[in-house]
Amino acid sequence: MYVSPDWVQSVIDGNQEESSDYVILECAWGEEADNPAYTEGHIKGAYHMNTDYIESEEYWNIRTPEEIEKLMADYGITKDTTVICYGADGINSADDRVAFTLLWAGVDNVKCLDGGFEAWTKAGYGTEKGSNKPKATDKAFGTTVPAHPEYIISIDDVKEKLESDNNFKLVSIRSKAEFSGETSGYGYIDKAGEPKGAIWGHDTDDGSYNKADGTTVGIDVLEGYLKESGASLDNELAFYCGTGWRATIPFLICYENGYTNAELYDGGWYQWQMDDSLPVQVGDPESGKCEYTTVGNLSKDKAAK
Protein backbone atom coordinates (compact mmCIF):
# COMPACT_ATOMS: atom_id res chain seq x y z
CA MET A 1 0.00 0.00 0.00
CA TYR A 2 2.59 2.55 1.15
CA VAL A 3 5.55 2.68 -1.19
CA SER A 4 8.88 4.48 -1.22
CA PRO A 5 10.06 7.18 -3.62
CA ASP A 6 12.60 4.65 -4.94
CA TRP A 7 9.83 2.28 -5.94
CA VAL A 8 7.77 4.99 -7.63
CA GLN A 9 10.83 6.12 -9.59
CA SER A 10 11.50 2.55 -10.68
CA VAL A 11 7.92 2.33 -11.98
CA ILE A 12 8.48 5.54 -13.95
CA ASP A 13 11.78 4.18 -15.25
CA GLY A 14 10.04 1.08 -16.55
CA ASN A 15 11.67 -1.34 -14.15
CA GLN A 16 8.56 -2.74 -12.49
CA GLU A 17 5.82 -4.94 -13.86
CA GLU A 18 3.45 -2.07 -12.96
CA SER A 19 5.31 0.17 -15.42
CA SER A 20 3.18 -1.00 -18.33
CA ASP A 21 -0.07 0.48 -17.00
CA TYR A 22 0.07 3.04 -14.25
CA VAL A 23 -1.27 6.44 -13.30
CA ILE A 24 0.18 8.87 -10.77
CA LEU A 25 -2.26 11.17 -8.99
CA GLU A 26 -1.32 14.30 -7.10
CA CYS A 27 -4.20 14.45 -4.65
CA ALA A 28 -5.36 17.71 -3.09
CA TRP A 29 -8.46 19.77 -2.65
CA GLY A 30 -9.21 22.37 -5.31
CA GLU A 31 -8.97 22.79 -9.03
CA GLU A 32 -5.58 22.44 -10.66
CA ALA A 33 -5.30 26.15 -11.50
CA ASP A 34 -5.92 27.07 -7.85
CA ASN A 35 -3.48 24.50 -6.57
CA PRO A 36 0.12 25.68 -6.22
CA ALA A 37 1.14 22.25 -4.88
CA TYR A 38 0.62 20.93 -8.42
CA THR A 39 1.41 23.91 -10.59
CA GLU A 40 4.71 24.67 -8.86
CA GLY A 41 6.05 21.16 -9.35
CA HIS A 42 4.87 17.58 -9.35
CA ILE A 43 6.11 14.09 -10.06
CA LYS A 44 6.72 13.50 -13.73
CA GLY A 45 3.54 12.49 -15.50
CA ALA A 46 1.29 13.03 -12.49
CA TYR A 47 -2.29 14.21 -12.93
CA HIS A 48 -3.99 16.47 -10.43
CA MET A 49 -6.91 14.85 -8.61
CA ASN A 50 -9.24 17.31 -6.91
CA THR A 51 -10.80 15.55 -3.92
CA ASP A 52 -14.08 17.26 -4.79
CA TYR A 53 -14.24 14.93 -7.78
CA ILE A 54 -14.67 11.94 -5.47
CA GLU A 55 -16.84 13.53 -2.76
CA SER A 56 -20.41 14.74 -2.97
CA GLU A 57 -21.37 18.01 -1.30
CA GLU A 58 -24.22 16.77 0.88
CA TYR A 59 -22.07 14.98 3.49
CA TRP A 60 -18.70 14.90 1.72
CA ASN A 61 -19.19 11.17 1.34
CA ILE A 62 -17.83 9.28 -1.64
CA ARG A 63 -19.83 9.98 -4.77
CA THR A 64 -22.17 7.49 -6.41
CA PRO A 65 -20.70 4.40 -8.10
CA GLU A 66 -21.72 5.81 -11.48
CA GLU A 67 -19.89 9.06 -10.83
CA ILE A 68 -16.76 7.29 -9.60
CA GLU A 69 -16.74 4.91 -12.58
CA LYS A 70 -17.05 7.87 -14.96
CA LEU A 71 -14.26 9.71 -13.14
CA MET A 72 -11.94 6.73 -13.43
CA ALA A 73 -12.67 6.38 -17.13
CA ASP A 74 -11.86 10.08 -17.53
CA TYR A 75 -8.52 9.45 -15.84
CA GLY A 76 -7.81 6.35 -17.93
CA ILE A 77 -8.10 4.03 -14.96
CA THR A 78 -9.47 0.49 -15.07
CA LYS A 79 -9.38 -2.12 -12.34
CA ASP A 80 -6.05 -3.35 -13.70
CA THR A 81 -4.34 0.04 -13.72
CA THR A 82 -1.79 0.61 -10.98
CA VAL A 83 -2.61 3.91 -9.34
CA ILE A 84 -0.02 5.73 -7.27
CA CYS A 85 -1.44 8.51 -5.10
CA TYR A 86 0.48 11.17 -3.28
CA GLY A 87 -0.25 14.22 -1.19
CA ALA A 88 1.82 17.10 0.09
CA ASP A 89 3.41 15.17 2.94
CA GLY A 90 2.95 12.17 5.19
CA ILE A 91 0.36 13.82 7.41
CA ASN A 92 -1.84 15.06 4.58
CA SER A 93 -4.57 12.49 4.01
CA ALA A 94 -5.91 13.60 0.62
CA ASP A 95 -4.00 10.80 -1.11
CA ASP A 96 -5.22 8.24 1.42
CA ARG A 97 -8.79 9.41 0.80
CA VAL A 98 -8.41 8.98 -2.96
CA ALA A 99 -6.60 5.65 -2.56
CA PHE A 100 -9.37 4.36 -0.32
CA THR A 101 -11.97 5.37 -2.89
CA LEU A 102 -10.14 3.54 -5.66
CA LEU A 103 -9.88 0.39 -3.54
CA TRP A 104 -13.56 0.62 -2.70
CA ALA A 105 -14.35 1.01 -6.38
CA GLY A 106 -12.32 -2.04 -7.34
CA VAL A 107 -8.87 -0.97 -8.53
CA ASP A 108 -6.68 -3.93 -7.62
CA ASN A 109 -3.34 -2.25 -7.18
CA VAL A 110 -3.42 1.10 -5.39
CA LYS A 111 -0.37 2.66 -3.77
CA CYS A 112 0.35 5.72 -1.68
CA LEU A 113 3.71 7.42 -1.83
CA ASP A 114 4.82 7.14 1.79
CA GLY A 115 5.72 10.56 3.13
CA GLY A 116 4.15 12.28 0.14
CA PHE A 117 5.75 14.85 -2.13
CA GLU A 118 7.98 15.96 0.74
CA ALA A 119 9.60 12.51 0.81
CA TRP A 120 9.92 12.57 -2.98
CA THR A 121 11.85 15.83 -3.03
CA LYS A 122 13.94 14.79 -0.01
CA ALA A 123 14.93 11.66 -1.91
CA GLY A 124 16.26 13.93 -4.63
CA TYR A 125 13.99 12.80 -7.44
CA GLY A 126 13.04 15.22 -10.15
CA THR A 127 9.83 17.11 -10.62
CA GLU A 128 8.21 18.82 -13.54
CA LYS A 129 6.01 21.86 -13.96
CA GLY A 130 3.07 22.32 -16.25
CA SER A 131 -0.18 20.52 -16.58
CA ASN A 132 -0.70 16.89 -17.52
CA LYS A 133 -4.17 16.14 -18.77
CA PRO A 134 -5.43 12.61 -18.15
CA LYS A 135 -6.23 10.51 -21.17
CA ALA A 136 -9.68 9.05 -20.94
CA THR A 137 -10.22 5.39 -21.71
CA ASP A 138 -13.16 3.76 -23.41
CA LYS A 139 -12.28 0.39 -21.92
CA ALA A 140 -14.72 -1.06 -19.43
CA PHE A 141 -13.63 -0.66 -15.83
CA GLY A 142 -13.58 -4.43 -15.44
CA THR A 143 -15.76 -4.99 -12.43
CA THR A 144 -18.87 -3.63 -10.79
CA VAL A 145 -18.32 -0.41 -8.88
CA PRO A 146 -18.04 -0.65 -5.96
CA ALA A 147 -16.23 -3.95 -5.92
CA HIS A 148 -15.83 -3.60 -2.15
CA PRO A 149 -18.94 -2.02 -0.66
CA GLU A 150 -17.99 -3.65 2.62
CA TYR A 151 -15.22 -1.08 3.08
CA ILE A 152 -17.84 1.53 3.96
CA ILE A 153 -20.34 1.26 6.78
CA SER A 154 -23.45 3.41 6.67
CA ILE A 155 -24.64 5.69 9.44
CA ASP A 156 -27.64 3.43 10.04
CA ASP A 157 -25.46 0.37 10.45
CA VAL A 158 -23.14 2.27 12.80
CA LYS A 159 -26.08 3.29 14.94
CA GLU A 160 -27.44 -0.23 15.06
CA LYS A 161 -24.10 -1.88 15.83
CA LEU A 162 -23.24 0.61 18.56
CA GLU A 163 -26.42 -0.44 20.32
CA SER A 164 -26.26 -4.17 19.81
CA ASP A 165 -22.80 -5.47 18.89
CA ASN A 166 -20.14 -5.60 21.60
CA ASN A 167 -17.47 -6.60 19.10
CA PHE A 168 -18.06 -3.45 17.09
CA LYS A 169 -15.79 -0.51 17.83
CA LEU A 170 -16.34 2.93 16.37
CA VAL A 171 -12.90 4.51 16.41
CA SER A 172 -12.55 8.29 16.31
CA ILE A 173 -9.51 9.48 14.37
CA ARG A 174 -9.82 13.02 15.60
CA SER A 175 -7.94 15.26 18.00
CA LYS A 176 -8.39 14.86 21.73
CA ALA A 177 -10.17 18.24 21.81
CA GLU A 178 -12.61 17.06 19.15
CA PHE A 179 -13.11 13.72 20.87
CA SER A 180 -13.85 15.31 24.23
CA GLY A 181 -16.32 17.78 22.72
CA GLU A 182 -14.31 20.97 23.26
CA THR A 183 -14.47 21.85 19.57
CA SER A 184 -16.06 20.49 16.43
CA GLY A 185 -12.70 20.86 14.76
CA TYR A 186 -14.24 22.61 11.76
CA GLY A 187 -15.17 26.22 11.15
CA TYR A 188 -18.40 25.17 9.46
CA ILE A 189 -19.63 22.70 12.10
CA ASP A 190 -21.27 24.32 15.14
CA LYS A 191 -21.72 21.26 17.33
CA ALA A 192 -19.05 19.24 19.11
CA GLY A 193 -19.12 15.73 20.51
CA GLU A 194 -18.90 12.14 19.30
CA PRO A 195 -21.40 9.38 18.54
CA LYS A 196 -22.29 7.69 21.81
CA GLY A 197 -20.02 4.71 22.29
CA ALA A 198 -17.12 5.93 20.18
CA ILE A 199 -13.56 5.31 21.34
CA TRP A 200 -10.47 7.37 20.62
CA GLY A 201 -7.87 6.18 18.14
CA HIS A 202 -5.65 9.29 18.04
CA ASP A 203 -5.49 11.91 15.33
CA THR A 204 -3.53 11.62 12.10
CA ASP A 205 -3.25 15.40 11.70
CA ASP A 206 -0.97 15.73 14.76
CA GLY A 207 1.54 13.22 13.41
CA SER A 208 0.42 10.33 15.60
CA TYR A 209 0.39 8.10 12.52
CA ASN A 210 3.78 9.20 11.23
CA LYS A 211 7.30 8.21 12.06
CA ALA A 212 9.92 10.89 12.62
CA ASP A 213 10.79 10.85 8.90
CA GLY A 214 7.16 11.48 7.93
CA THR A 215 6.39 7.97 6.72
CA THR A 216 3.40 6.01 7.96
CA VAL A 217 3.59 3.99 11.18
CA GLY A 218 3.09 0.24 11.32
CA ILE A 219 0.14 -1.76 12.56
CA ASP A 220 1.82 -2.05 15.98
CA VAL A 221 1.24 1.65 16.62
CA LEU A 222 -2.43 1.38 15.69
CA GLU A 223 -2.70 -1.70 17.90
CA GLY A 224 -1.30 0.35 20.79
CA TYR A 225 -3.82 3.13 20.26
CA LEU A 226 -6.67 0.63 20.19
CA LYS A 227 -5.39 -1.02 23.36
CA GLU A 228 -5.42 2.37 25.13
CA SER A 229 -9.14 2.54 24.42
CA GLY A 230 -9.94 -1.04 25.36
CA ALA A 231 -10.13 -2.37 21.80
CA SER A 232 -7.95 -4.61 19.69
CA LEU A 233 -7.31 -5.61 16.10
CA ASP A 234 -9.71 -8.52 16.62
CA ASN A 235 -12.70 -6.19 16.91
CA GLU A 236 -14.78 -5.02 13.97
CA LEU A 237 -13.21 -1.60 13.55
CA ALA A 238 -15.08 1.30 11.96
CA PHE A 239 -12.79 4.31 11.64
CA TYR A 240 -14.22 7.78 11.24
CA CYS A 241 -13.21 11.43 11.57
CA GLY A 242 -14.91 14.67 10.56
CA THR A 243 -15.66 13.97 6.90
CA GLY A 244 -13.69 10.86 6.03
CA TRP A 245 -10.13 11.85 5.21
CA ARG A 246 -8.08 11.15 8.34
CA ALA A 247 -9.84 7.88 9.08
CA THR A 248 -8.66 6.37 5.82
CA ILE A 249 -5.08 6.21 7.13
CA PRO A 250 -5.70 3.58 9.86
CA PHE A 251 -7.99 1.77 7.42
CA LEU A 252 -5.17 1.56 4.87
CA ILE A 253 -2.75 0.41 7.55
CA CYS A 254 -5.14 -2.44 8.35
CA TYR A 255 -5.60 -3.15 4.62
CA GLU A 256 -1.86 -3.27 4.08
CA ASN A 257 -1.51 -5.79 6.86
CA GLY A 258 -4.25 -8.06 5.58
CA TYR A 259 -6.98 -7.21 8.06
CA THR A 260 -10.47 -7.59 6.66
CA ASN A 261 -12.35 -6.43 9.76
CA ALA A 262 -11.75 -2.70 9.20
CA GLU A 263 -14.15 -0.28 7.53
CA LEU A 264 -14.79 3.41 7.14
CA TYR A 265 -17.78 5.26 8.55
CA ASP A 266 -17.62 7.80 5.78
CA GLY A 267 -20.12 10.34 7.09
CA GLY A 268 -18.13 10.96 10.25
CA TRP A 269 -19.09 13.57 12.80
CA TYR A 270 -20.34 15.86 10.01
CA GLN A 271 -23.19 13.59 9.02
CA TRP A 272 -23.88 12.42 12.59
CA GLN A 273 -24.39 15.94 13.94
CA MET A 274 -26.99 16.69 11.27
CA ASP A 275 -29.55 14.38 12.84
CA ASP A 276 -30.94 15.85 16.07
CA SER A 277 -32.18 12.48 17.29
CA LEU A 278 -28.84 10.69 17.32
CA PRO A 279 -27.15 9.90 20.65
CA VAL A 280 -23.89 11.62 21.47
CA GLN A 281 -21.27 11.75 24.17
CA VAL A 282 -19.58 14.96 25.21
CA GLY A 283 -16.37 14.38 27.12
CA ASP A 284 -14.00 11.47 27.37
CA PRO A 285 -15.82 8.40 28.74
CA GLU A 286 -12.50 7.18 30.16
CA SER A 287 -12.27 10.26 32.36
CA GLY A 288 -15.63 9.69 34.02
CA LYS A 289 -16.69 13.20 33.02
CA CYS A 290 -18.86 12.45 30.06
CA GLU A 291 -22.32 13.74 29.32
CA TYR A 292 -24.70 11.67 27.22
CA THR A 293 -27.36 13.48 25.25
CA THR A 294 -28.64 13.83 21.70
CA VAL A 295 -27.43 16.00 18.84
CA GLY A 296 -30.45 18.27 19.19
CA ASN A 297 -29.42 19.25 22.72
CA LEU A 298 -25.85 20.21 21.83
CA SER A 299 -24.78 23.83 22.00
CA LYS A 300 -24.04 25.55 18.69
CA ASP A 301 -20.93 27.43 19.71
CA LYS A 302 -18.27 24.82 19.11
CA ALA A 303 -17.11 25.68 15.62
CA ALA A 304 -13.34 25.87 15.33
CA LYS A 305 -12.16 29.47 15.59
Next chain:
Amino acid sequence: MTFAELLFLAGAYLIQYFTRKKMGMARYVIYKSQGWERTFPMETLKYTSVSVLTALTVVLLAALVIRRRQKGRLEVAMHFAMVILTALYGTFTYISSTKTMRAYYFISLMLGVAALLQIIKTGAIHMIWGKKKNE
Protein backbone atom coordinates in the same frame (compact mmCIF):
# COMPACT_ATOMS: atom_id res chain seq x y z
CA MET B 1 -21.24 54.83 -5.06
CA THR B 2 -20.65 54.86 -1.33
CA PHE B 3 -17.91 53.13 0.61
CA ALA B 4 -20.49 50.67 1.97
CA GLU B 5 -21.54 49.63 -1.54
CA LEU B 6 -17.92 49.15 -2.58
CA LEU B 7 -17.40 47.04 0.53
CA PHE B 8 -20.27 44.73 -0.44
CA LEU B 9 -18.98 44.42 -4.01
CA ALA B 10 -15.47 43.71 -2.74
CA GLY B 11 -16.94 41.23 -0.26
CA ALA B 12 -18.70 39.37 -3.07
CA TYR B 13 -15.41 39.12 -4.97
CA LEU B 14 -13.45 38.01 -1.90
CA ILE B 15 -15.97 35.32 -0.96
CA GLN B 16 -15.80 33.90 -4.45
CA TYR B 17 -11.99 34.07 -4.42
CA PHE B 18 -11.56 32.30 -1.08
CA THR B 19 -14.26 29.75 -1.85
CA ARG B 20 -12.10 28.67 -4.78
CA LYS B 21 -8.83 28.83 -2.87
CA LYS B 22 -9.63 27.58 0.65
CA MET B 23 -11.24 24.26 1.39
CA GLY B 24 -12.57 25.42 4.76
CA MET B 25 -14.23 28.42 3.14
CA ALA B 26 -15.76 26.30 0.40
CA ARG B 27 -17.20 23.88 2.90
CA TYR B 28 -18.45 26.71 5.09
CA VAL B 29 -20.42 28.35 2.28
CA ILE B 30 -21.81 25.01 1.14
CA TYR B 31 -22.84 24.08 4.69
CA LYS B 32 -24.56 27.43 5.20
CA SER B 33 -26.20 27.32 1.77
CA GLN B 34 -27.59 23.85 2.44
CA GLY B 35 -28.90 25.06 5.81
CA TRP B 36 -30.63 28.05 4.20
CA GLU B 37 -32.21 25.82 1.56
CA ARG B 38 -33.61 23.59 4.30
CA THR B 39 -34.87 26.54 6.37
CA PHE B 40 -36.04 29.15 3.86
CA PRO B 41 -37.91 29.10 0.52
CA MET B 42 -34.80 30.28 -1.33
CA GLU B 43 -36.29 30.15 -4.83
CA THR B 44 -39.25 32.30 -3.78
CA LEU B 45 -36.98 34.73 -1.95
CA LYS B 46 -34.71 34.93 -4.96
CA TYR B 47 -37.45 35.82 -7.45
CA THR B 48 -39.23 38.13 -5.01
CA SER B 49 -36.14 40.15 -4.19
CA VAL B 50 -35.12 40.49 -7.85
CA SER B 51 -38.65 41.57 -8.77
CA VAL B 52 -38.85 44.14 -5.96
CA LEU B 53 -35.47 45.70 -6.72
CA THR B 54 -36.20 45.76 -10.44
CA ALA B 55 -39.60 47.40 -9.83
CA LEU B 56 -38.07 50.04 -7.57
CA THR B 57 -35.39 50.76 -10.16
CA VAL B 58 -37.98 51.15 -12.92
CA VAL B 59 -40.14 53.44 -10.75
CA LEU B 60 -37.18 55.68 -9.92
CA LEU B 61 -36.10 55.78 -13.55
CA ALA B 62 -39.61 56.79 -14.54
CA ALA B 63 -39.57 59.50 -11.91
CA LEU B 64 -36.28 60.75 -13.32
CA VAL B 65 -37.82 61.05 -16.77
CA ILE B 66 -40.79 62.92 -15.35
CA ARG B 67 -38.53 65.31 -13.46
CA ARG B 68 -35.97 65.60 -16.24
CA ARG B 69 -35.81 69.39 -15.96
CA GLN B 70 -34.47 69.13 -12.44
CA LYS B 71 -31.81 66.56 -13.17
CA GLY B 72 -28.12 67.37 -12.83
CA ARG B 73 -24.99 65.34 -13.53
CA LEU B 74 -24.89 63.85 -10.04
CA GLU B 75 -28.50 62.69 -10.24
CA VAL B 76 -27.96 61.08 -13.64
CA ALA B 77 -24.83 59.34 -12.37
CA MET B 78 -26.73 58.01 -9.36
CA HIS B 79 -29.50 56.62 -11.55
CA PHE B 80 -26.92 55.11 -13.88
CA ALA B 81 -25.17 53.39 -10.97
CA MET B 82 -28.54 52.15 -9.72
CA VAL B 83 -29.37 50.58 -13.08
CA ILE B 84 -25.94 48.96 -13.32
CA LEU B 85 -26.08 47.51 -9.80
CA THR B 86 -29.65 46.26 -10.17
CA ALA B 87 -28.82 44.72 -13.54
CA LEU B 88 -25.73 43.09 -12.07
CA TYR B 89 -27.70 41.67 -9.17
CA GLY B 90 -30.64 40.53 -11.28
CA THR B 91 -28.54 38.97 -14.00
CA PHE B 92 -26.25 37.17 -11.59
CA THR B 93 -29.14 35.91 -9.51
CA TYR B 94 -31.01 34.64 -12.57
CA ILE B 95 -28.20 33.00 -14.50
CA SER B 96 -26.18 31.54 -11.63
CA SER B 97 -26.98 28.96 -8.99
CA THR B 98 -25.26 26.97 -6.25
CA LYS B 99 -24.51 24.38 -8.93
CA THR B 100 -22.48 26.81 -11.00
CA MET B 101 -21.06 28.86 -8.13
CA ARG B 102 -20.74 27.54 -4.61
CA ALA B 103 -20.89 30.97 -2.99
CA TYR B 104 -23.97 31.87 -5.04
CA TYR B 105 -26.24 32.87 -2.13
CA PHE B 106 -23.51 34.90 -0.44
CA ILE B 107 -22.60 36.74 -3.63
CA SER B 108 -26.23 37.29 -4.59
CA LEU B 109 -26.95 38.70 -1.13
CA MET B 110 -24.02 41.09 -1.29
CA LEU B 111 -24.85 42.30 -4.79
CA GLY B 112 -28.46 42.70 -3.70
CA VAL B 113 -27.54 44.81 -0.67
CA ALA B 114 -25.27 46.99 -2.80
CA ALA B 115 -28.09 47.50 -5.32
CA LEU B 116 -30.59 48.23 -2.53
CA LEU B 117 -28.30 50.85 -0.98
CA GLN B 118 -28.02 52.59 -4.34
CA ILE B 119 -31.80 52.46 -4.80
CA ILE B 120 -32.32 53.99 -1.33
CA LYS B 121 -29.88 56.80 -2.09
CA THR B 122 -31.47 57.46 -5.46
CA GLY B 123 -34.90 57.42 -3.87
CA ALA B 124 -33.68 59.96 -1.33
CA ILE B 125 -32.77 62.31 -4.19
CA HIS B 126 -36.35 62.15 -5.45
CA MET B 127 -37.65 62.93 -1.95
CA ILE B 128 -35.37 65.96 -1.76
CA TRP B 129 -36.67 67.09 -5.17
CA GLY B 130 -40.19 66.60 -3.95
CA LYS B 131 -39.59 68.76 -0.86
CA LYS B 132 -37.96 71.50 -2.93
CA LYS B 133 -40.94 71.53 -5.30
CA ASN B 134 -43.35 71.91 -2.39
CA GLU B 135 -41.39 74.81 -0.85
